[in-house]
Amino acid sequence: MRKKYSSGIKSKVAIEAIKGDKTIAEISSSFEVHRDQVQKWKKTA
16 A cells, blocks of 8 residues: 655655755655655655
């Protein structure tokens, strides 16, 4: 079953990715989200 994420989490992840202070791997690990999902949310932000 797929995990559903709130828009708040998606926004936080996208902002972190856009900032560029952390790597995608670090962000995905800290938010427990797959790195491909981080990339996708970053593109749609």
